[in-house]
Amino acid sequence: MTSDKEAKVADLRSQANKARWHILSTVTSSKAGHIGGPLSATDLLVSLYFSELNIDPADPHKADRDRFILSKGHSAIGLYSVLALRGYFPVEELATFDHAESRLQGHPDMRLTPGVDASTGSLGMGLSIGIGISIAAKKQARDFHTFVIIGDGESQEGQVWEAVQMAPRYKLDNLTAIFDLNGLQQYGWQEGESDRFDRSEPMGHIDLEAVMRGFGWNVISINGNDIDEILTAFDQNRALRDSGKPTAILAHTTKGAGISFTAGTFKWHNGIATDEQLATARAELIEGASK
């Protein structure tokens, strides 16, 4: 890694730590919300909003901005935390999450929140919206890119596969689907006779790389909690801009990533931290990170 890139990765890690702190502390103070999914996607969201996307927080509707759709809309607090850190609205506004009259609804609302390009929440719909935007952009010869983050649990929805088979037909090389493969869903599947608490693997039995190639997509597989790998994947993605195919980034992540007691456990699909847990997270994310 060049020193420039090292500095950039360090800066993005610092933003990701802050975002994670806002996710845990906001959900805890709102007493409702998801934790594990937003945390698995945090490094992707930070890398998009602080590095990859051509956007202007001062002009959220700028015509040729890159578009981003959080198809796994229940990870809204992850998106809101990153949008706030990026300057779309004050970080203090995160405290209104899920509250009456708030612009920060339980699931993303494009008509309320600055920087939210698509309303989502009912699972499986985001890639279809991304296809519509990408088709329209091609028809109008507009030079921007559309990214969609899709969950692995979400990918059990049939509409995802309607969309996956459609995008290559329209040669949408201006569209990238990032699969956040955190390996857990709210309840999930029992593996054999194991009595381990975490039931697992929404897509565990599927060779997703082969599937996506089979449907006619470019495929890039990475560790989706490693910002260096994410930035490299975005470089590769940009190089595929004229490939005539949409690109799938298969981001292998850890649910609840970045906080010791939430990482890798389905118990933290949603939850509220105790004071002690908040102190632990704060030490890991804010105090420890500043050393």
Add this chain to the structure above:
Amino acid sequence: MKAQRAVWGETLVKLAREDSRVVVLDADLATSTQAVNMANELPESFLEMGIAEANMVGVAMGMTTLGYRPWLSTFGVFLTSRSLDQIRVLVSQTHAPVRVCAAYSGLLNGSAGKTHQDLEDLATMRAMPNMVVLAPADEFELAAMMAWIAEYDGPVYLRVARDAVAPVFDESYEFKPEAVVRIRDGADVTLVSTGVQTSRTLEAAQLLAGEGIEARVVHVPSLKPLDVAGLVSELADAKVVVTVEEHSIIGGLGGLVAEVVADELPGVRVVRHGLADKWSESAPTPYLLEKYGLGPRQVADKVVEVLNGGNEK
């Protein structure tokens, strides 16, 4: 006398020639719905979406964010039932200007049977906040509605029939959103109808006149929004109101009229006539109209029964 679907296909091309925001998204039924006109004449405004209706609704919504005003083309049931969640979350909740066009609506869809007959659409679409719900009586009203829709910046549900009916209006017809339209006067009974059933209901009124019963016929082209005051004024002096629709008697026009009467005209008797909470079947149109009570003769008989104090479902 022209089939609604033929007029829909022709009018769409005309609108697209005038407005580059108009595109049609087809779920592989273009030759049935007549969206094929667009594929042939303005292929750049025609997008094939395959047999994947949920995705199609999402694609349409995405296109609206770049200024397009997509018209969806498939059988109604695949939109209002199969893609109900997508219409709810992506179209109704976002107020996106997607035109949800239900081809082959209602009971009469070319013998395809109960899987393809959409008899709950007015109930579900009417329950959606933000959704405009339109059911044209004939070819002239359909064309007039489509011209209005082209200028409207929000979600619309448009109920299009497969086949032709005897026209109720003519080329001079002007569509006024919300308004109800009195198409025949009479003091003995008030019939309220919508969509292509209005044509058969009007014929029923003519049969009744031959039997000494003068029926007022009120057509409701827009179930939502609705000119409530206009409907109340049409119904206020009614001896009895019979709603007639090619739809379930639950939640559609009959439900709408019953709600308005309950709120505004307590004391007026309303009888709802339509598909009486049952599934239908594959059969030729005349058979279905007779069996399910929607042909002119059957509607007239129903009215006589109601006036004689009965109401058998």
